[in-house]
Each structure stands twice: as C-alpha cells, then as structure tokens.
Amino acid sequence: MAFLDHVLQAPAYGWKDVQGDLIKPSIRQILREFFSRLNVFSNRKNWLPFFSWFKVLCLVPFFILFLFKYMDPWMLLVGFMYSMVILGTHGTIWHHRYCTHGAYHFRNPFWRFFTQNLTISIIPEEIYAISHHVHHSKSDQPGDPYNAEAGFWYCFLADVNHQPIAKNLSEDDYCRVKALMKHTGVKANTYAQYQKWGSYVNPYRAVMSWILNWSFWYLAFYLVGGHALACTIFGSAGFWAIGVRTFNYEGHGKGKDKKREGVDHNQKDNSINQLWPGFVAGEWHNNHHLYPKSARSGFRPYQVDTAWYYIKFMSMIGAVKSYKDSKKDYYRQYHQPYLESKMKACAGSELTANRTDINKQINVS
Template sequence: MPFLDYVLQTPSYGWKDENGTLVKPTVKQIISEFFSRLNIFETRKNWLPFFSWLKILCLAPFFILFLIFFMHWWTILAAFVYSMIIMGTHGTIWHHRYCTHGAYTFRNKFWRFITQNLTISVIPEEIYAISHHVHHSKSDQPGDPYNAQAGFLYCFLADVNHQPIAKDLDKNDYHRITLLMQHTGIKANTYMQYQYWGSYANPWRTILSWVLNWLFWYTAFYLIGGNTLAVSLFGAAAFWAVGVRTFNYEGHAKGKNKQHEGVDYNQKDKSINQLWPGFVAGEWHNNHHLFPKSARSGFKPYQVDFAWYYIRFMSWLGAISHYKDAKKQFYLRYELPYLHLKKERKLAKNHY
C-alpha cells in the first residue's frame, strides 16, 4: 500500500466504503469524531489537535474584546489587513509553499526562523504539511483529508478529524515522516517519543515556541499602538484562524464542477482560481495544483501574488538561495496553446 494511503489517522467512519466510494459522514458522526479526537484524557496522543484548537480558544477573548471596546475605523482597517492579507499571505509563504512543497530554500536557519514567525502563530506545521501531501496525491478522491464533496463540516473540522498523522506507524514509516518535515526546522520526536506522544513534534517544545511567539508579538504591537492595537490584531488572528478552515471547501468549488475554460487549466480535480484568495494571499489554487512546487502561483498579469513578492524580495536580500518558478512552463503548456486555439475558433467562426 502506498505510504500516503495510510500516513494519516483514519477517521472512525473511514475514507471509503467497500466499493471504494467516498464516505460522506453525517453531521453527528463528524462532531462525534471531532470531540473524540480532542479528548486528551482518553489518550495523550490527541494533544496536537487539542493544542490546535486551544490556540483558537485563547484568541477568542481578544476578538470579543475587540468587538466590544476597540472597534474604530483604523483598528478595523488594521485588523482587515493583518488577518486577510498579512496572515493569509504568510500561510501561503510558510505552511503551503515552504513547509509542504519546498518551493524555495533559505540560505540559513536565521531567515527560516524569521519567516516562520512573521505573524502570530496559529497552525501547527505538522498538521498542515503532512496532510497536504496527501491532499495533492488524492485530491477530491477518497482519502483526501479535506474532500469538498463530503461537505463543509468535513473540511472545516479536517485539522482534527482527518489531518493528524497515524499513531501506529512503524519505524521506517516514521522516518519517512521526518524526511518530509526536516527542512521546516521543527525538531522531530525520536521514534520512542512518537510512540508515546503520537506526533512528530514534541509538545513541550511546541508550547514553548507558541508562548514565546505570542509574547513577542503582543509586546511589539503594544509598543506600536498600545493595548488597542495589540488586542485588535490578536482578535484579527482569531478571525483568520477560523476563516482559513473554510478555504479548501471553497477552493475546490464546494465539491462541484465550477472550472472555467482559459482560467482553470488543471482538470484532474475540482480546484479553481478565485479572485479573493488570490488577491489577498496568492492562493491561485488551480494554478497551484498544476505546479505545486512552484514558488509563484500567480502566473497571469492580473493574478497578484503577495507570497511570491515576498519570496522574490527575500531572494534579492540573499535570504533565499533558490526558488522554483513555473511561469514559463505555465505559458508554454497551457496559456499559449489555449490562446492559439481561441484564435483559431474565432477565425473559423468568422469564416463561416
């Protein structure tokens, strides 16, 4: 069985039925699975998904305080820019293009650390990166951890229900996990520690990193704009942390066929290019599925890609030593042939 078929912890309702058809669990089954996997009293191996949602619970009071006490025109603007553009773009830069796909290489650990901590820490790298490899391998097929065809809730709670790594990997398979994660700088558990904690990341190092990150950013925001700015931006992080969980459902057209000719060239799955995620976070998702290892996904002139601009800027600074850019391949394989075909159709239409 291929490694990516079993690297993730299978939900109690399974990925597919005996006929190989996608299992679409009921709302009750999804909610039950969600709370079961958050139960750290049942097993310590549930610590990472519990930790992932603990961060959201800790951010929630900031969002509430922002709504009650700190809503001004300038804090609304700051919160919008921070959540939609800065955090959205950072997610693309760090979790998506680097941690998962290795689309570029840092010159040293210092610049990697800076990029990792550019924003308030929210998503654990392990939960995102390993499952995203599976997503690309099985996009919109049974086993895809956020298969949009199984519904909104299936995707929204995927970080708990479908994305954690399996807890019973043998030593060789766990070594393969470490190979997928080693470039991220997240220090790996030993195999014995993995058997104890059920994760690649060590909880104590993870918690320490989280606390230091939040302390740094709250202090920095406070020094710039007092509690008003600090609470507003931490509240914005809460908004993003919840909103980002809707992306793959929307980015795969809610499980429907919504691709447009001349816009979405990858037809192997249901991914689509959307203006809003593209403009604010560089997530031209259909382009990304065409060339997942490319550091640029905004290929066309109108496809703004802030994540790519950051990568190019860091390359100019010398912080990034290498990156992959698939723009030329995109035009040669897809855009130019389509434009040529479109021209031929127009000529044929005019002829008749």
C-alpha cells in the first residue's frame, strides 16, 4: 500500500466502499466521529485535534467581548483586516506554500521562526501539512481528507475526522512523516514518543509554543491599543478559525464541476479560482493545483497575491534565499495556447460565415 494511502487515520466510516466509490457518511456519522476523536479521556492520542479545537474555544470569549463591549467602526475594520487578510495570507504563506509544498526556502532558521509566528498561532502544522499532501495526491477522489463531494460537514470537520496522521504507522513510515515535516522547524517526537502520543509534535512543546505565542501577541496588541484592540484581534482570529474550515468545500465547487473556460485550466479535479480567497489570501486554488510548488499562484494581472508579495519582499531583503515562480510556465503552457485556440476558432467561424454568405449570393443569382 502506498504511503499516502495510509498515512492518515481513516475514519470509522472509511474512505471508500468495496466497489472503490467514495463513502458519503451521514451528518450523524460525521458528528459521532468528530466527538469520539476529541475524547482525550478515552484515548490520549486524540490530544492534537482536541488541542486544535480547544484553541478555537479559547478565542470565543475574546469575540464576545469584542461584540458586546469594544465593537465600533474602527475596531470592526481592524478585525476584518486581521481575520480576512492577515490571517488568511499568513495561512497561505506558512502552512500552504512553505510547510506543505516547500515553494520557497528561508536564509536561516530565524526568518523561518519569524514567519511562523507572524500572527496568532491557531492551526497545528502537522494537521495541515501531511493531510494536504494526501489532498493533492487524491484530489476529489476517495481518500481525499476534505473531499467536497461528500458534503459540507465532511469538509468542515475534516481537521478532526480525516486529517490527523494514523496512530499505528511503522517506524519507516513515521520517518517519512518526519521527512515531510523536517523543514518546518517543528521538532519531532521520537518513534517511541509517537507511539505514546500518536502525533509528530510533542504535546508539551505544542502547548508551550502556543502559550508563548499568544502571550506575546496579546501583550503587543495591548500596548498598542489596550484591551479593546487585543480582544478585537483575538476575537477576529476566532472568527477566521471557524470560517477557514469552509474553504475546501467552496474551493472545490461544493463537490460539483464549476470550472470556467479560460479561467480554470486545471481539469484534473474540481478546484476553482475564486475572487474572494484570491484577493484576501492569495489563494487562487485552481492555479495552485496546476503548480502546487509555485510560490506565486496569482498569475493573471487581476489575480492579487498577497502571499506572493510577502515572499518576494522577503527575498529582496535576503530572508528568503530561493523560490519557485511558475508564472511564465502558466502563460506558456495554458494561457497562451488557450488564446490561440480561441483565435483559431474565431477565424474558423468568420470563414464559415463568409462561405455561407457567398453561397447565399450564388443561390440568389
């Protein structure tokens, strides 16, 4: 069995049936799986998905304080910019293009640490990166951890139900997980520790990193704008943490083929380029599926790519030593051939129309 076929912990309802077709569980099955995997009392190896959602719950009080005490037009604007643009862009920069795809390389560990902690820490690198490799290998196929064809809740709760690594990997397979994560700077468990905790990251290190990150950022925001600013930004982070879980369902056409001619050139899956995720986070998803290892996915002039702007700036100041930019390849392999095919089709239509007019004139005469 290929490594990516079993690196993730399969849900109780399975990935596919005996015919090889996608299993589409009911909402009840999905919720049962979700709560069973959050139960750290029945199995301590459930600690990482529990920890991930625990951090989201910790952001709820900040959101309530913002909503009922600190909200005004300016704070609303700040919260919108932080949640939609800053956190969204950081997710693309760090979790997506670096941790998963290694689309660029830092000059040294300092700049990696700086970029990692550029925002409030929310999503564990391990849950995102390993499962995203599987997503690209099996996009919109059985085994895709957030297959939109299985419905909204299948995607929304995927970080718990489908994305954690398997708890019974062999030592060789665990070494392959370590190889996929090594460049992120997240320190790995030994194989014995993995067998105990069921995760790549050690819980003590994860909790300490979380506490230090949140403490630093709350203090920084408090010094700038008091509790109002700090609660606004932490509350907006909670809003983003929930909202981002809807992206893969939307980004793959809600399980339907919604690709547009001349816009979405990748025909291998249902990924689509969307204006909103593109503008606020640099996530032009169909482009990304064409060139997953590219540090830029906004190839067209209108495709704003804030994540790419950060990576390019870091390259200019020497913090990023190398990156891959597939813009020229995109134009050469997809956009230009598309334009040429349209021109030929138009020329053919005009020629057909002219021939029709001549035949009409001949018949009349």
